[in-house]
Amino acid sequence: STTLSFAQNSYTAKKEMTLHFKGEDGTNGAAVVWNPDKKVYYSVIAGNETYPLETFLSGGSVQYTGTAGLDTRGIWYNPKTQKLEGNGAGEVGIFTHNMNASGEPRDAEVVISGQCQPDFQSVGAFEPKKQVIYYFYDGKIYTYKRKTGKASKSFELKNSPVGISSLNSTTVVYTGRKSEELGLYDFDAKKVYLFDLKGNYKASVSLPSGSIAPDMFRFSFANGNIWLYDIDSRTWTGYSF
Secondary structure, three states: OOOHHHOOEEEEOEEEEEEEOOOOOOOEEEEEEEEOOOOEEEEEEEOOOOOEEEEEEOOOOEEEEEEOOOOEEEEEEEOOOOEEEEEEOOOOOEEEEEEOOOOOEEEEEEEEOOOOOOOOOOEOEEEOOOOEEEEEEOOEEEEEEOOOOOEEEEEEOEOOOOOHHHEOOOEOEEOOOOOOOEEEEEOOOOEEEEEOOOOEEEEEEEOOOOOOOOOOOOEEEEOOEEEEEEOOOOEEEEEEO
16 A cells, blocks of 8 residues: 555564563553663553662663652653653653662652643653653654753654554654654554654564553563563563564
8 A cells, every 4th residue: 555655664573581570569561771871671660659660680680679759651761861760640740760880770859840741641752862752642743852841843643554543552662773763552463663753654563473462551662672561470571673
């Protein structure tokens, strides 16, 4: 079809590794983060300030188990501030975590209060060079400035192979891949669709048939891998492509 003809690449993903939560509270994995300076992963469960925030060694084993400290949605590592950062639900705003020498996060501090995102549930995806945060809501990509927490622009998806009803409603991921920077998850087809920074559809990534299919949260990208979170096993699975 003319819609699909705009895709330049088609990839197939394969399982690489898993991250298993030690903490038992909550259900919705919000995001996976890679800290290239300390060579550790982070992940948090969305929905409550007491839900787990955990650090994992590069091989996947748990290094540290703590609590989110606030109702987290997106998290990311900012190499400029050398802190773990994120956005909270609704009016929580943008926050930071100081870290110890091993990269383990400490108490959260809100640095920009108020709703710094298009929707209450929005999970932010951070772009470190431009210091902007991307969000997906109701068929559009929104760009917010990290420094101010203010919206700077938005754009529609162009030539998307599916309608928004098939896409994970809370989450866009930032991949850092040239012309394939933004990713959205089609939970019906078990595919990630990659778009450039103008919203043009560029590629698809097919996930294994046995992978999970979250329609909210539980989808992330870190250290070159797509991550999907299984509620029953409390495990993130990373897929390379």
